[in-house]
Every structure is written in C-alpha cells, then in structure tokens.
Amino acid sequence: MADLEKLDLVGVADAIARRDVSARDVTRWSLQRLEGTGRRLNAVFRIDHEQAMARAAELDELQARKGVCGPLHGVPLAHKDLFQVAGRECHCGSILLRGRTAERTSIALAQLDAAGQVNTGSLHMAEFALSPTGFNGHYGPALNPWHPDHVCGGSSSGSGVAVAARLVFGSLGSDTAGSIRMPAAMCGVTGLKTTFRRISAEGCVPLSASLDSMGPIAQTARDCARLLTHASGPNAADGLCTGVPNQDYEAVLDGRLQGVRIGVPEAYFRSELDPEVGAALDASLEVLKRLGAAIVPAVVPDMERVNSLARVLMTVEAATLHRRWIREQPEAYSTQVRARIEEGFAYPAVRYAEALSLRRRIADEFLRTAFAGCDLLHVPVLTMQVPTIRDTTEGEPATVLRTIARITYAARGVNYLGLPAMSVPAGLSAAGLPLAFQLIGKPFAEAALLRVADAYQRETDWHRRMPPAALPA
C-alpha cells in the first residue's frame, strides 16, 4: 500500500480511483491515526469507526459496480464540531450542548457526502468557536503537532491539527475572525476563508451570522480547490447562501501568474511585524515575483475602525444567541468565553445597527482603495510568531488579553468586509514553528487566491513539510 501520510487529498483520491488502494484501506488507516496520534494531540472529539468503515465498504462496492461516485470518492475527512451530522452528537466544543444529537446534516457536509467523502468523526474546536488560539476550558487545548507547548490556533483547532498531523486529508472549518486562517497558519497547512455566504452555513452552529464563513483546511491549495468546488454553490434549501454560481476551482490552477498584480500594504499590516515573519513574507513575494506576478504597493483604509465594527457585530450576535443559556447556566461557560460573549450585552442597539449599516459603505471604500492597483493583497496572517499555550492562558490578565487580541490583528477585519482570504504556509521559524502569508481577494475571487497559492506551492515545499507528530514513532 502507498505511504498514505505522504499523499495529499487529491493524491489519495487519485489512488483510490486507480484502485491502488481501497476506500476501506484508507479509512482504516485514517481511523487508526485519529485514535492514536489524534487522541494524543487532543484533536478529536468523536471518531465514528463503524459508520466510517460501513461507508467505505459501500463506496468500494459502488466503485466495483459503477466506478467512483465523485471527486472525493473514499477520501477520509473530518470536520469542526459545529457542522451537524444527522443522528450524531454536535456540541460545538461546549459542555452546554453535550449529548445533543443533530436532526439534520449541514448542507456543506451533505454536499461533500454526495462527492464521496468518508466522514470519520468530529474534530476539536474552541468552545463555541470563541478563541483564536484553540483554547477550550472544558476539553483542554488541541496540541500543535510542531511543538506541543505552542497553541495550534483556533477556533477550528482540530481541523488544523488533524490535517497537519496527517490524520485526515481535509476538513471544513468556520471563520468569524480568523478561525480557519489561524489554525492553518499555526499548523503549517493551507486554509481558505470563503466569501461571506459562498458555502452554506445551514446546519452549522452559528457564532455570528453576519460574519461566519465556512471553508476548507487541507495540505495544498489544490486540495482546498477540490473541497470548495464540492462544498459550495447555491442551494435551494438555504435562502441565505449566495446565488452566485460556483465553479470548478481546480480548473483554473495553471501555475501561471503573468498579469497578476499583488498588492502589498505597508501601513497597518506590517506594523510591529516580527522580523522572522517579515522575512518569510518578503521571501514569498520574491517567489511570486519570479513566477511572473507584479508586486505593487497598496493602501488600505482604517483597519482599526474595521476591526472595531467587526467586534461589535460579533459580540452582539453571540450575546443574542447565548442570552438565555448564559443567564440560566453561566457556570457552563469557561470564564474567558463568557467574558467575550457578555461584551455584546453592553453595546447600545443603535451601535449594532450602525455597524451593520456601515458595512456596505466601508466594504465599498476598501475595494476602491485597497484594490485600486492590484487584484489581491498579500499580508501576514499572524504578525507575531506562534505563541505558547502559557503566553495565552497564564500571567497578568491584561497582558494575556493583549496577546490574544494581537493574534487576530491581521485577520478579524476581513470578515466584516466579507472577503475571501487564504493562509499559505511560507516557512519555519528558528524555533521550528510554521510561518505563513495571507492572500485577500475581492468578493467571490476564491479562484484567484487559489491560483496564486497553487503557483507558489509548485515552487516551494513548505506545505509538504511534516510536523514531528506526524512522523512514525
């Protein structure tokens, strides 16, 4: 059998289609890794052994009779524990919803089912998706496979860890203020936050309906393109999902960047930048330039303002969702998470309406200004290096809160603007932790982001590096 840990999502799908391996072989391998390395890294909430093996057997039988049923035929995936699966527990990283069984499968996962995925279980996440570090006061942190003393990023913590540690070949996460891009960046894998409503959020436990965006985490841009192609698109069952047709995102990956203009904003995004992060960003720009892209300066509007408006929306909507539970069962929340939700009770109604009403005007201004001379933006995901768990949980509270706020500095505003953004692995620090850059595009320009990231990954191998936890003992 092939060395499965060396294959990416597209590679394993091809191997199954060629009958080099069966869906059962790959699923058994994935389940063993989830049970071993996955449990050790605390990346997993639930492993569905029986259902996954039954599904793999069904797919093998189908392949024998009719051929593969879709582009994800037999590929083991697992997803953040806010994507509901009918008949299975979905507690969103909380104790409040523990034991709650979902009645319906989320639209995004149903679409991946139709494309042939084997869903192996549910992955660790921050409590109610409210931490950029992956903090979970009830279930403990998922551990960064590059170094267990460091945070793995959140709130889609298990998704980042499971892909990096080669437990599954891809995962869907959600991103309200960086929750896909953070774990992707901190775990050294590729993550795509899609345009607001590009992927249906129906059947997902919300945090902030105005900001939540779903998206894939996988080893490569091509893997993300395949997942996006099959998880997205208009769906009659979800009136809130976009009506803009999706496309075959893999079809645009041609490795060519001639004519692409990549904007680099100095102000805001590069202030207080860690020197190693800055060096990795510069090195990635050199690669993109060599591939034919034009690197041009860009100017962005006031991002502090954008971040403030995003925070008003997120906390008020979270407080609205949690108001009854937090009143009746405050002890069911960890202190850090409750504090973030309660902030939403403090804003006057007028402020929330203002933050919503301003959104179109500010997004318009951002598009006119930031994209005036370029197609997409190149900025950091994190302006600092991956912090330790201790840095983000212990010590003087004000210092800890500043560190946590600093983590989402370059990510949070993107959700208010509704734009697609990607985290792409771009190096390893002297301490052996991943470094990454972020690409931000215009609405529905996922194909442009994927095309640039894929071209970069054809020239580099940062996305192929395996963390120590993924290697055989």
Next chain:
Amino acid sequence: MDRDVFPPLVDLGAAGFEPADAGRIAAAAAASDAPAARAALQLLDLTDHVHSFAAWCDAQAEPSHG
C-alpha cells in the same frame, strides 16, 4: 466625555451584573464602541440601512475572477 460616542454603553450594573463584572465588560466594550460610534457619525447616510450587504456582495461577482 467623548461627545461623539452616543448613546452610551448599556449600564450592566443596573441590569443586575456584579459591579466588578459590569466595569470589566464596559472597559472591554468601550475600546470598540468609540471607533464604531465615530465611524457612524462620519460616514453613515440616511439610506445606508436599506441596502442589503448580502445583495451588495453578490453584485461584486465577476465571471472572470480566475
């Protein structure tokens, strides 16, 4: 007092929160409340609220993004 920040934050102490908690929450909220209030004062137009952000997003779609 910053005259641009109006109406004020909700008094959570009056709503039954412990005084220490109310103070902590107000301090955290104030950091985002003031810039948001100023942005509204400077930028908001009377008709902005009737435009749907979602419809605006869809209008940005171009067939040749790839």
